[in-house]
Amino acid sequence: MNRPMLMLGNEAIALALIENGCRVAASYPGTPASEILSAVAKLRNDRGIPMHAEWSVNEKVAFEIAYTASVAGLRAAAGMKQVGLNVASDPLMSAVYSGVKGGFLVISADDPGPHSSQTEQDSRLMAMVAKLPVLDPDSPAHARDLVALGYELSEKFEIPVMLRPTTRVCHACQDILPGDSVPPAGEADFRKSPSRWAATPVFRNLLHKELTTKLAEIAGWAPTAPIRWNPDASGTRAVVASGVAAAHAREVLEGLGLWGSVPFYQVLQPFPLHADFVSHVLGSYGEILVLEETAAVIEMQLLDRGRVRGKATGAVPEAGELLPEEIERIVSEFAGIGAGKPAERGAPPPGRRPTLCAGCPHRASFYAIRRAAPNGIYPSDIGCYTLGLNLGAVDTVLCMGAAVGQAAGFYQAYRLGGKTVDIVATIGDSTFFHAGIPGLIDAAVQKAKFVLVILDNAMAAMTGAQPTPATGCGAMGEPTGIVDMEALVRACGAGFCKVGTPSRFDEFVALLKEALAYSRENGPAVVIAREPCVMSLGGKARADAPKAVVTDACAGCRHCVDRYECPAIVFDEDGKRACIDGFHCAGCGVCLHVCPLGAIRAGGGEGGAP
Ligand code: SF4
Ligand code: SF4
Numbered sequence: 001m002n003r004p005m006l007m008l009g010n011e012a013i014a015l016a017l018i019e020n021g022c023r024v025a026a027s028y029p030g031t032p033a034s035e036i037l038s039a040v041a042k043l044r045n046d047r048g049i050p051m052h053a054e055w056s057v058n059e060k061v062a063f064e065i066a067y068t069a070s071v072a073g074l075r076a077a078a079g080m081k082q083v084g085l086n087v088a089s090d091p092l093m094s095a096v097y098s099g100v101k102g103g104f105l106v107i108s109a110d111d112p113g114p115h116s117s118q119t120e121q122d123s124r125l126m127a128m129v130a131k132l133p134v135l136d137p138d139s140p141a142h143a144r145d146l147v148a149l150g151y152e153l154s155e156k157f158e159i160p161v162m163l164r165p166t167t168r169v170c171h172a173c174q175d176i177l178p179g180d181s182v183p184p185a186g187e188a189d190f191r192k193s194p195s196r197w198a199a200t201p202v203f204r205n206l207l208h209k210e211l212t213t214k215l216a217e218i219a220g221w222a223p224t225a226p227i228r229w230n231p232d233a234s235g236t237r238a239v240v241a242s243g244v245a246a247a248h249a250r251e252v253l254e255g256l257g258l259w260g261s262v263p264f265y266q267v268l269q270p271f272p273l274h275a276d277f278v279s280h281v282l283g284s285y286g287e288i289l290v291l292e293e294t295a296a297v298i299e300m301q302l303l304d305r306g307r308v309r310g311k312a313t314g315a316v317p318e319a320g321e322l323l324p325e326e327i328e329r330i331v332s333e334f335a336g337i338g339a340g341k342p343a344e345r346g347a348p349p350p351g352r353r354p355t356l357c358a359g360c361p362h363r364a365s366f367y368a369i370r371r372a373a374p375n376g377i378y379p380s381d382i383g384c385y386t387l388g389l390n391l392g393a394v395d396t397v398l399c400m401g402a403a404v405g406q407a408a409g410f411y412q413a414y415r416l417g418g419k420t421v422d423i424v425a426t427i428g429d430s431t432f433f434h435a436g437i438p439g440l441i442d443a444a445v446q447k448a449k450f451v452l453v454i455l456d457n458a459m460a461a462m463t464g465a466q467p468t469p470a471t472g473c474g475a476m477g478e479p480t481g482i483v484d485m486e487a488l489v490r491a492c493g494a495g496f497c498k499v500g501t502p503s504r505f506d507e508f509v510a511l512l513k514e515a516l517a518y519s520r521e522n523g524p525a526v527v528i529a530r531e532p533c534v535m536s537l538g539g540k541a542r543a544d545a546p547k548a549v550v551t552d553a554c555a556g557c558r559h560c561v562d563r564y565e566c567p568a569i570v571f572d573e574d575g576k577r578a579c580i581d582g583f584h585c586a587g588c589g590v591c592l593h594v595c596p597l598g599a600i601r602a603g604g605g606e607g608g609a610p
Contacts (some may be wrong), residue, residue, distance in 0.1 A: 004175040009140035009165055012176050013107065014039030016147030018049060021182035022077050023102075024069035025053045026062035028434065029463035030081030031116040032170035033109035037079055038464065041475040047181050053475045055466050058400070058434040059084035063091045063106070067160070070104035071197060072188035075151060077105040082123050083399065084108070087435070089126065092160070096132045097207040098196055099158040103151035106132075110166045112293040112321040118382070118399060120319060122295035127162045128271045131211055133218050134162040136270050136292075138247040140174040146268065149223055156221075157214050166293060168244045168321075215272045224269040226277045233263045237334060238281060241291035242267040242298060248324045249291050252331050262335060267292075273301040282307070289315065289334045293322050309334060356387050358568035359586025361531035362455050364502035366393035367564060367594065369424045369453065372512035376422035379406035381436070383428035384462040385455050390565050394426070401435025403427045408439065408448035408524075422516055423450035429485070430460035430468045437492060440524065444493025447523035451515045452494075454526060456485065457533035465536065489526045496525035503531060505593040534586050547585045548592060549603035550578045557596070564594045 027037035041053045056062035059080040066078040085108045108123035127134035137143035143165050150161040195203045241249040246266040253259050290299040290310035299310035309315035332338025356363045366388040380394040381403040388394040407425035414421050427436045432454050460466040467473050469483040489497040496518040500511040515525040554577040560569050568584040591600045
């Protein structure tokens with residue numbers, strides 16, 4: 001007998017995909033969406049379900065693979081975070097015109113806050129631009145329900161459907177009663193129809209008209225109509241909310257004693273907003289408050305600025321998460337029962353800023369880059385290595401793969417002024433495969449002079465150790481093909497490509513200097529900094545490594561703490577000299593190269609700490 005299990009929202013979404021017969025799931029890791037595909041792969045293996053789950057090289061590829069499975073008649077899903085949806089936007093815009101056969105879900109996880117993203121963009125706006133329906137869950141259990149509803153909607157109208165959980169849905173935990181897996185329904189059966197699947201502009205025009213008709217029908221489809229939670233409430237002011245804001249608003253209205261006097265509606269499908277609902281609320285209430293994260297998607301479709309309160313009127317903050325205390329303030333003010341002071345967000349608790357792990361090979365790479373090119377410009381990229389900021393070795397972070405293009409941009413800009421500057425760009429191995437390759441090809445063609453360091457720790461570490469195309473292991477643990485990174489770099493046109501080990505510090509600095517010398521004369525030089533992520537070692541591989549110790553030569557200058565920032569190097573209680581926390585020290589030995597006085601030495605085995 002099945003028992004309730006405490007699940008993350010992402011696990012609940014994965015469970016729903018399996019329960020609803022999803023046959024192909026593809027994703028690129030990105031917080032807060034990463035655990036969806038991991039959980040799909042685990043469930044698939046545990047239950048022995050014939051389905052394909054993969055970590056794709058980027059979101060565009062993930063979308064194209066899953067969408068094509070749906071064109072062939074299978075249920076499918078593509079998962080990503082909101083900025084990943086930008087990468088997938090090209091096939092998204094076209095796929096909505098062509099439509100689907102098997103149900104197809106685009107799961108785009110948004111990050112109001114933002115907790116771990118470059119932007120707070122709202123995927124619902126992308127759904128409006130692309131013209132596909134979007135469903136907005138308020139909790140893990142709700143997300144699970146909306147997966148089922150989304151597949152029904154997708155197949156009924158032959159249209160891709162977006163599911164848009166936010167961080168608080170993805171990473172909240174809730175008891176979920178697992179159900180049975182749906183037996184695989186049918187085999188792939190692609191029905192050729194070039195006017196639909198390979199439409200020329202004339203047919204695209206027809207498809208666009210069909211899409212507009214579909215959207216009008218979807219805006220009247222009962223199963224995704226807004227829910228009126230308190231039908232007995234009567235009043236002239238109503239609250240309309242969606243997503244996590246709706247869950248908070250329900251509690252706030254009850255807590256403030258407004259449940260019986262303020263009609264409350266939850267929107268499940270922010271786009272297209274149900275036409276009858278729009279007529280109903282505008283015809284029934286004098287004032288309407290709209291609560292939604294992050295953009296004014298619902299508010300924009302309630303076309304009456306005079307009576308609709310929300311982001312456009314300043315009643316609701318335009319940016320940031322709508323936390324319960326913020327919603328309480330907004331609702332109190334709207335209902336005329338509170339002073340409406342802005343909710344105060346307390347100062348963040350004191351603590352050490354985020355930093356790379358003790359023994360992280362990236363720290364050694366960044367320190368070596370500073371030593372080899374002390375006056376350089378350092379473009380970098382998206383990943384845990386962005387924390388190289390703390391070491392002064394990251395000057396720019398824009399978007400996936402931009403380190404390469406920005407390095408070329410800096411080179412060209414300085415070249416125009418007749419100046420040369422050392423440029424050392426950094427990018428992770430997964431990010432290089434995702435979006436760095438085209439930039440490197442361009443740089444090789446243009447002979448842009450810089451060094452690209454590919455920080456190759458053999459995984460996408462920041463999002464949970466997902467494999468890269470060079471790993472040889474897939475999402476379900478199955479062996480996969482392997483891409484030879486060095487051969488790929490050379491095929492992109494880079495004339496210099498050498499592999500180094502960052503913790504062999506002096507050798508690695510020498511390699512960087514060699515690469516810089518090459519690049520100043522010739523064009524892009526690539527150094528692959530290859531050393532496994534310390535998390536992958538599980539604390540075992542280096543158990544016998546000699547730990548570092550600090551000798552009496554320490555003058556307490558703090559250089560090792562402030563400029564190298566290994567969490568295993570701390571100061572003694574008096575704050576007078578450095579010491580090594582032997583429990584956290586991973587024994588990488590790089591700090592032996594850091595102290596200007598040579599006060600850090602190799603100790604014995606474990607317990608080498610003072
Ligand atoms: S160990 Fe060296 S770098 Fe660290 S505080 Fe002491 S003297 Fe300074
Ligand atoms: S050897 Fe030094 S740099 Fe490496 S983990 Fe230990 S304290 Fe940190």
